[in-house]
Amino acid sequence: MSSETILYIVIAAILSFGLAVFMYGYRSKYTGTLKWSFGLLRFLTLFAILLLLINPKFKSDTYTIEKPMLPVLIDNSASVVELGQSRKVSALVSELKLNDALNDKFEVSYFSFGSEFKEIDSLSFSERNTNISKALKTTQELYKNQIAPTLLITDGNQTLGNDYEFAGTTFRNPIYPIILGDSTKYTDLQVQQLNTNRYAFLKNKFPVEVILVYNGTGSVNSQFIVKQGAAVVFKSNVTFSETNSSKTLNFTLPASAVGLQKYTAQLLPIDDEKNTTNNVKQFAVEVIDQATNVLVVSKIIHPDLGALKKAVTTNEQRTVTIKKPSEAVSLLNDHQLILLYQPDRSFAGVFSEIEKLKKNTFVITGLETDWNFLNSIQDHFKKDVTNQTEEVSATINPNYGTFAVEDIGFENFPPLHTLFGELSITVPHEILLDQAIDGFASESALLATTEVNGKRDAIWDGEGLWKWRAQSYLESNSFESFDEFIAKMVQYLASNKRRSRLEVSSETFYYNNNPIRISAQYFDKNFVFDARVSLQITAVNQETKERAVFPLLLKNNFYEVDLNSLPPGSYSYTVSVQDETVSRSGSFTILDFNVEQQFLNANVSKLNRIASNTKGEAYFVTKVSDAINALLEDDRYQQIQKSEQKVVPLIDWKYLLGLIVLTLSLEWFIRKYNGLI
Structure with missing residues (x-):
């Protein structure tokens, strides 16, 4: 409060006192207690009114303690189960939540990631893809102006997105990877990648490129084969060694029949190979007779x-x-x-x-x-x-x-x-x-x-x-x-096909690690899009004859359904309109490919590098207590005391208005009680 404001308050007090004395002390008709009561009440009333006119401002300081943030990112992909780490992850999360010292020092938040990044609800370890770079990038955006060391609980095996090792170079907060799995190298052959066209033309040949990888010591011999049904359509002998651990094969296959042609690529396993799931890959090509x-x-x-x-x-x-x-x-x-x-x-x-x-x-x-x-x-x-x-x-x-x-x-x-x-x-x-x-x-x-x-x-x-x-x-x-x-x-x-009241758009085949969506449009008799109807799709598995019914959801000017919950197999489907006889049928195939089953162990080297690049440190899941102690003892992560100063004008103080009402009411009541009004 400035000295000028204090001077105004003093003048207001003197003026209020003078007026009260003049009104009830000088030539007053009241005597005794009434004179002093009326004088005091009038002084308080006048002084309060003058204070409101002066409207002095008061400053108040409040202090808060701000903890550093600790986001915990948890890998919710299927590879965690494949490496036998799901129970350890659940136990680790429980341990972090129950650690009083950690929760006293940090504001801990829990997130899970697979294909998407989200706040943790429950862990299912069923995500079909892992996008570590997206999880790190989103965390960086959430905590870009805060102290927020990050616990990254993962096996380090990414199947989607940009390379997270390079995403970490822009991360301003240290990353502490908790490594799920071990660094043991197992002897393993793998069909790492297979590239081919989605479509081929009848009586032509379509190219296939396959990358084969070997992990292990010494030299091994195997054979790569491609089957269509029971028939072998391609085979090649391959040899690997420690210095020559990968092979790229390029070959062509004939497109001799119209329609969906399914193939199985396999690298024959060697003795004592621990994981043979990644030796096999299915792929398909749709052969068409017109472009x-x-x-x-x-x-x-x-x-x-x-x-x-x-x-x-x-x-x-x-x-x-x-x-x-x-x-x-x-x-x-x-x-x-x-x-x-x-x-x-x-x-x-x-x-x-x-x-x-x-x-x-x-x-x-x-x-x-x-x-x-x-x-x-x-x-x-x-x-x-x-x-x-x-x-x-x-x-x-x-x-x-x-x-x-x-x-x-x-x-x-x-x-x-x-x-x-x-x-x-x-x-x-x-x-x-x-x-x-x-x-x-x-x-x-x-x-x-x-x-x-x-x-x-x-x-x-x-x-x-x-x-x-x-x-x-x-x-x-x-x-x-x-x-x-x-x-x-x-x-x-490019089509001259007659327009139908129900148009359905679908692919002939899908890979089950990618979105499986079918869309449809329904038109009234004037061929105007109708958004009021209910559409449903009935999918029937050709082998098991199991039926599944899903509603199609309205999305802008079309209906769409997500069929990712269906298991791999061949399906026939019918899209029908409720209370109408209009329907459309078709078929599609879901090819089995679980990219999360391709890994034998954790990517320790990459997780160590991202920890080093961000001035953090990597720990195996069995040493999580060391990671907690490191966070607790690190002087970079201190609680910060913040002060906030508020300037409050007196006119906002409701009690002063209440005082004015109270003094005027008391004066009126006393006068009324004594028969003076």
């Missing part, structure tokens, strides 16, 4: 063409050919979809031939497009343009129902370039992406699809798609979301 051929016609060279080609050919079923308009006319009949990039008058012959052949088209326009020509050569859409250019962004239409599409973050993508003017579509259509300028809707379509007399077309009014693909990678470290969006567009446009 989707996409012809891209463009007069100019543009980065969009490369981005589109890469996105379309991500699916091996599709091929892309890029030609100039003069070269494309004779090739139109060999392709299912014609993509016309920024047409001008040189495209006249192409448009004429497309009209004769009734080919589906995908028109992409931009700054080099001749709209006068385009308006005159077709009657599906028109645009009155000027010489001005415009930057336009995209917003997804949530009611788009032609095919299932997810929002991949369109609003966050860089703007596209187009010529200024409103795009008018003159035939029945659906808008997939609306156009926005500076964040405001322009009431013009950016991307729309049409279907007239069985012919499907699309118009995309904007160039710069390569920026979208690049931004998609920056946001998710993968081109997958953008490529899948383009793939769905191409799949819809």
Whole structure:
């Protein structure tokens, strides 16, 4: 409180006292006790009112003790069970929770990780993948401004994500790995990785690459074989030694029959091999007798063409050919979809031939497009343009129902370039992406699809798609979301299949360590997407005949179900609509592959390195008491006393207002009691 405020308070006290004396001490008609009572009450009332007008401020200090944080990250993957460490982990967590000294010094938080990172609920050790780098990165973000040494309880075997050893280099807090398992090296042969195409064309050969690894001492001989059913389709003798511990085999297999072809790759085990599960890997290839051929016609060279080609050919079923308009006319009949990039008058012959052949088209326009020509050569859409250019962004239409599409973050993508003017579509259509300028809707379509007399077309009014693909990678470290969006567009446009009221999308086979999802769309009789119905899928195991029924959940403009709970095997399925006779059937196969069963021991060396890089220390699970003592004795982790100063104005002090009310009430009551009012 300043000296000036104190002076005001003193003056207020003197003034209040003077007024009270003047009112009840000088020429007062009251005598004795009443005079002193009224004078005291009036002094208190006046002084309290003047204090409120002065409104002095008081400071108060509060002190708190802040403990350092101790996040405990627990590996909840199936490899913990495979290494026989699940009971030790449960016992370790109980020990940490019951350690009073540790809980007195630290604010302990528990998290589990597998594919995802989350606060601990219960430990099941059933996660099919391990993402240690994601767990460390998330912890770093949670505690980036705090003292937070981290206990990492894991076997160190990662199956998903970036290399956690390098993720640890940016970690500001020390990491203390608690190593599950041992460092003993067992003699082991392993099919470490197998790469092949998902699709192959009939009567062609498809490539297979396999990486074989040996752990042990001395030299060993084995044989690698690939079986289809009981028939051996490939075999090769292999020799390993301590200095030559890996082999890479490249070979081809014939695609001689249409449909899903399943294979088993096996590296024959040697004597006394402890883990033979990792000697076998199943894989499959879908053999098709027809590919989707996409012809891209463009007069100019543009980065969009490369981005589109890469996105379309991500699916091996599709091929892309890029030609100039003069070269494309004779090739139109060999392709299912014609993509016309920024047409001008040189495209006249192409448009004429497309009209004769009734080919589906995908028109992409931009700054080099001749709209006068385009308006005159077709009657599906028109645009009155000027010489001005415009930057336009995209917003997804949530009611788009032609095919299932997810929002991949369109609003966050860089703007596209187009010529200024409103795009008018003159035939029945659906808008997939609306156009926005500076964040405001322009009431013009950016991307729309049409279907007239069985012919499907699309118009995309904007160039710069390569920026979208690049931004998609920056946001998710993968081109997958953008490529899948383009793939769905191409799949819809390249097909002339009659539209059904119930559309189901599924793969022919899945690996059980990856998401197993089936999506569906249901349309009413006017082919408008209907979000009010209930859909369910019935899956029947072909071998055991067991039936499983799951509901499909509504997700934006489609329904989806996750079937990861199904065991490996071949299944037939039926998607049906409740209270309707509409249904669709199909089949899929779940291939067994448990990546968590591929490990024999803990990755001790990598866990030691991440501990060293972050100034922590690694301990085996049997030495966890040493880890606890190290944390308790480390001077870097001290409790911090924090003070907080609060400045409270007197006007916020409710008791003073209560005092004013009380004194005035007492004065009125005394006067009333004595018959003075």
